[in-house]
Amino acid sequence: MARLHARIGTLRQLEILLAVYKEGSVTGASKALFLTQPTVSMQLKKLAEAVGTPLYEQLGRKLIFTQTGLEVVRTAREIMESIGQLEMRLADMQGLKAGTLRLAVVTTAKYFIPHLLGEFLQHYPQIDIDFKVGNREQIIDRMAEGEDDFYVFSHPPRHNDLNLHEFLPNPLVAIAQQGHPLSSERNIPLQTFVDQPFLIREPGSGTRYAIERHFEQLGVEPNVRMTVESNEAIKHAVMSGLGVSILSSHTLAFGGSSGLARLDVEHLPVTTRWYLASLKARQPSIVARTFLDYVEACGRQSMISHLDL
Amino acid sequence: MARLHARIGTLRQLEILLAVYKEGSVTGASKALFLTQPTVSMQLKKLAEAVGTPLYEQLGRKLIFTQTGLEVVRTAREIMESIGQLEMRLADMQGLKAGTLRLAVVTTAKYFIPHLLGEFLQHYPQIDIDFKVGNREQIIDRMAEGEDDFYVFSHPPRHNDLNLHEFLPNPLVAIAQQGHPLSSERNIPLQTFVDQPFLIREPGSGTRYAIERHFEQLGVEPNVRMTVESNEAIKHAVMSGLGVSILSSHTLAFGGSSGLARLDVEHLPVTTRWYLASLKARQPSIVARTFLDYVEACGRQSMISHLDL
DNA sequence: GCTTTATATAGATTTTTATCTATATAAGGG
DNA sequence: CCCTTATATAGATAAAAATCTATATAAAGC
Structure with missing residues (x-):
């Protein structure tokens, strides 16, 4: 019976395999591991030789893992998991x-x-x-x-x-440009607020999701003028008078509200x-x-x- | 983060650890693995260094595994099991x-x-x-x-x-020396049989267990003259006239009954x-x-x- | 068609691993 | 006390592993 690692490769090779699987490319894995691409290629070749079967095929620029390759990936993960668990148990024992x-x-x-x-x-x-x-x-x-x-x-x-x-708590509050006409009013009607030009986060964001749900429940529709993919960009757009918005209080904390005013709008803040x-x-x-x-x-x-x- | 095997050793070292744990000694493991004792000692030392803690202590001639050592043994087993499972899956896939x-x-x-x-x-x-x-x-x-x-x-x-x-089936049959006076009789009374000098296997053996249970159920007690720890030794003792016995037919198959006669005793063979x-x-x-x-x-x-x- | 992206292979080098022989030390048993 | 059993350590060696630079080949994208 051949030595174990002659049959399954070394732990290093398994590490490299997982990186290739994760990154989806030999070059990606080499960057993630701070190695050269040929190193990664060679290690994978040796691993495939140890196992005895190709682990992937190259289809143009894509790597397609073989079924064998997937099984080896699975085992590599199990092994890494066992090692991770060991380290945790040892740390536990050391009170570290x-x-x-x-x-x-x-x-x-x-x-x-x-x-x-x-x-x-x-x-x-x-x-x-x-x-x-x-x-x-x-x-x-x-x-x-x-x-x-x-x-x-x-x-x-x-x-x-x-x-x-x-x-x-994560309250989502209404904001406008500092000095905005609504900023000195109390208990602003919701409809007045949503009639303002409205800036909102991109689809897929939690903030947008919460706002849409809240407005849907209240039966109002914001006057969306801009979809923006960043809280910071929304803040700057509001500061420069492009519209109003609703953002998490957290984006305004730690000094993040300069140039902005919080609006006191009925049915707001959204409580999340x-x-x-x-x-x-x-x-x-x-x-x-x-x-x-x-x-x-x-x-x-x-x-x-x-x-x- | 150090390379994986710098933290947990190599697969070879883990293999060696398991052998030491199993054999209970460095020397035993070295024999089982066809290595020299210093090789095993050195590999264990390196493994302990990788893990960062002693894996066992020496108490006179005994090795006492530390808790850490036991945890590493456990992980080594898990890893070997994962590898074993991989090999089975691959063999399955190859119809091998x-x-x-x-x-x-x-x-x-x-x-x-x-x-x-x-x-x-x-x-x-x-x-x-x-x-x-x-x-x-x-x-x-x-x-x-x-x-x-x-x-x-x-x-x-x-x-x-x-x-x-x-x-x-595993029939346990009565045997005597070839030419024994009872060998030409048919339907020998059980009591006659058990009154002969009786040879029986050692406590702990399945044959003895079955015979004792059978005789207990029949309410007879054999005239035990010798306890013998081997079927072959019993056969030779019977062949040389020291007594009769009951052995599995399997011990007599494949040419194993020369010099012996099977006795036709009531209530026998024991059917197991x-x-x-x-x-x-x-x-x-x-x-x-x-x-x-x-x-x-x-x-x-x-x-x-x-x-x- | 040309450039870029991507992997494989060749060759070389350094480092590490695995193992051996020789020897020292300690404990157990008769 | 002496012999046997048992592990550890020192030193040396060969093989394997890991990695790099250089280059070749192929496919994708513009």
Whole structure:
């Protein structure tokens, strides 16, 4: 019986295979791993030789994994998972709070998450953070890969295989240019507000989703003049008088409301919440559990105190 | 982040660790792996360095695994299991009947199992066989490790987590020295038989277990003069006139009855059966399934045809 | 058609892994 | 006490693994 790795390759080769599978290309994987493309190509060749069968075929610019390749990818994942679990168990035994916390957050959460993380890291300086930002739809897609500890949404998808931890209010408030005629009025009729030129986030964003639902329930339709793919761009458009909008208070916190006025409109703010979502199928690491404990114990209070506008 | 195997060692080192754990010693493992003892010692040292903690301590001549060591053993097993599963899936995909069939059989089964295996291997020459022999008690102990595809018993333990496949009759017959006064008699009274000097297998053996139970049910007690730990030794003792005994027909098959006579005793032979037992918790490999199919389809008939005495 | 993107192969080099022989040290058993 | 059993360490060597630079070939895109 041949030595084990003569039959299945080395751990390094399996690592490289997973990177190629993930990136979808040899060149992409080489960049991600800081290697040259020929290194990756050669390692994959050796792995295929060890296994005894081609792992993928090249179709023009695309790599098409063979069934064998997919099975080897699966096993490589299992092995990496076993190793990851070992490291967690060892860390547990050592009472170490070290490792990587992986978060994927919707765009609007990027305004407060770094502050929350900063405070968390003061307590646990050994923890690394891997922090990805995307709109709601992108984060939902990313969840399918299951590589993150938590996903931060204000409107999590309806899933039975998700753990949801509500952790913070996320009020969506009406804003206008500072000095706007409506800015000095109280209890502005909603219809007056939505008749203004209205700026809204792109389809797929949680903020747009919440606004559309709220307006639908109230039976009003905003006078949309511009769809904008960034909270910052919306703020600047409002500041320059292009229209009014509704944004999360979080985008306005930490000094983010200069040049803007909050409008007092009936039926607003839209009351939403922030959730930490995690996959039930994913065993939480110590780091993940530590973060969750921290958020519930003190991170929440700290973030709320920054929401006054 | 350091390269994977810098944190957990190489697959080879994990293989070696498992051998040390299994053999209980560095020297034992080196023999099992056909390596020198210092090689094994060095590889374990490197593995402990990769993991960052001692894996075992030496207490005089004994190795005591640390908790960390046990966790690494566990992960090594998971990894080997994943690799084993991959190989089975690949073999499945290739329609290959190759791999290793692992059997652990009680002593008496060693008389026919090699013949059965020989015929099986003519059909599937790519299959390797790993074949262990022990008495009933030893095989039951071995089952706790769950490393074998099948365990061959005539009296399997009563377990809910076992699959049992009855596959062959195992008649236990009375024997005496060729030319013995009783050898020409028909329908010998049982009491006459058990009054002869009686030779019996050692406690823990399936044959002894079956005989004791049968005699208990019939309310007789054999005149035991010798306990012998081997079927062959019993046969030779009987041949030289030291007494009579009861042994499985299988020990007498394939030319194994020269110098012996079978006695026609009332209430004998004891009718027992051979079982292939497998653990429900263990996913059967293709090879295991193939063997089971073979046994049920033709191996059984072949073995029965050799039982005429 | 030309340029860009993408993988494979060749050749070379460095580093690492795996293993051996020789020896030292310690513990257990008679 | 001496011999045997057992692991660790030192030093050396060969093989394998990992990686790079250079180049060839093919397909896609403009």
